[in-house]
Amino acid sequence: MNNNSIKLADPKQAVIGVLIFLFPFLSLITPFGIGLASFTFLIAALFFLKPGLGALRRHWREVRWVVIFFAFNFFYTVACFALRDQSLGDVEKPARMLFAVSAMMLVMAVKPERKSLWWGVIGGAFVAMLLVGYQRVVLGEDRPGGLLNAITFGDIALSLGLIALAAMIDVRSVRKVFWPAIGALAGLAASTLTGTRGGWLGLVLCGLLFIQYSHVLNNRRVRAVVAFTFAFMAATYFVPETGVRERVRQGILDITTYFSGGSAFTNVGVRLELWKAAGILIEDAAVLGRGEEGYRKVLEPLVREGELDPVVLEMPHFHNEALQAMVTGGVVGFAAWFGMILAPFAFFTRAMRVKNASKQEFATALAGILLVTSYFGYGLTEVIFWSVKGAMFYALMVFLLMGFYLNAKEANASDSSRHSREGGNP
Structure with missing residues (x-):
């Protein structure tokens, strides 16, 4: 052997x-x-x-x-x-x-x-x-x-x-x-x-x-x-049949719609609005962040004031790993x-x-x-x-x-x- x-x-x-x-x-x-x-x-x-x-x-x-x-x-x-x-x-x-x-x-x-x-x-x-x-x-x-x-x-x-x-x-x-x-x-x-x-x-x-x-x-x-x-x-x-071309076209349409002042309630529009919200939150708690639940308390008044679309409250996270880490945990x-x-x-x-x-x-x-x-x-x-x-x-x-x-x-x-x-x- x-x-x-x-x-x-x-x-x-x-x-x-x-x-x-x-x-x-x-x-x-x-x-x-x-x-x-x-x-x-x-x-x-x-x-x-x-x-x-x-x-x-x-x-x-x-x-x-x-x-x-x-x-x-x-x-x-x-x-x-x-x-x-x-x-x-x-x-x-x-x-x-x-x-x-x-x-x-x-x-x-x-x-x-x-x-x-x-x-x-x-x-x-x-x-x-x-x-x-x-x-x-x-x-x-x-x-x-x-x-x-x-x-x-x-x-x-x-x-x-x-x-x-x-x-x-x-x-x-x-x-x-x-x-x-x-x-x-x-x-x-x-x-x-x-x-x-x-x-x-x-x-x-x-x-x-x-x-x-x-x-x-x-x-x-x-x-x-x-x-x-x-x-x-x-x-x-x-x-x-793969749907790839349609998904690309839809993504371009979502971006155009968002930046022209249209609805943020699209696949790409939601992400763009969430990234905007993340930018606001990071400015106020940059070192240690706000935790997984704490940032929602800050988002609610921003939504009521019309600064952010209500869709941001419906999403479980910010659809970007780096921004999610910064908002919840800060720089650390x-x-x-x-x-x-x-x-x-x-x-x-x-x-x-x-x-x-x-x-x-x-x-x-x-x-x-x-x-x-x-x-x-x-x-x-x-x-x-x-x-x-x-x-x-x-x-x-x-x-x-x-x-x-x-x-x-x-x-x-x-x-x-x-x-x-x-x-x-x-």
Whole structure:
């Protein structure tokens, strides 16, 4: 039996591999997939606490800023809960996002196969496409979203598609590129079927990243698949059945109507009015913000005085991640949110610049960059962290990809050291 067979036969790796596969696979087709994954990773990590903590200490210098900003977000929320009249539920999401570090510790301790994550991403994107395709075509729903909000569903599906694109770097033969390519197209198609426009901004930013890091795409066929995928997304504009062209035209009409003094009660008009309201609120409480509920008490008199449209009182958030953080948490809250974006981005960007890195390192690092960049793009017109599922998908995927990257880096260093010793023998 060879070493690979022994590795595959390890029951611990097999079990953890199944858990990792189920996380992206169930994320969009069940109401419990993401929540179940967060608890199972945490519980499983407790069984491997000693090696997990050892791996965390070993790589602390590399991961510390990511962990610190997730912890800072949690402790600042706890402080706000203690000082303001906020519900205990406000603390749950930051706590679970911080505890997602257990996924990274678990991966580093057990060292499961990366393919468990890649196959889960591919399968999750494909079944998501089937689900919203059924809702759109058979049930005739205009904005299908599976069991989630259409925007959240579309954004997560797009992230799955982008991660599948990065997985193509990790395949061992050109023929196997087919499967992650299918996952990428399925994720993009699922997002398109939801009619979500905010995801397009994330896609544009990710397209620029693919251009910047095109040198890591390991062959011409992979580059061709990436180019075809983005061309496919662009082509949906010219297919009336997708509704993309109509959504673009409606968005332009909404903007024109709003700035000509018309109704703000349109998809884009509501966002513009909310951003106007956020600007007013930020001026009065710039340092610590007003909390999740406190800002509404200020909005009500502004609406009565006619300074703002009543529609702002009907929305649960400000449809912009940065503005939401500034209004509710001030500059400190903004730093907490932006840190959870910037720190992982810096981690994966540094990983992409490492010389003599393996394709496995490149694949996991690129997947991480695309995830973080896409979420930043979503946050320009949506508060995806408002949703527990949206926030937990991000946190779990960031830490999983970090763990798999660090495993690949250690394996590459070990192989290089072994080859060096063997090369030096007579």
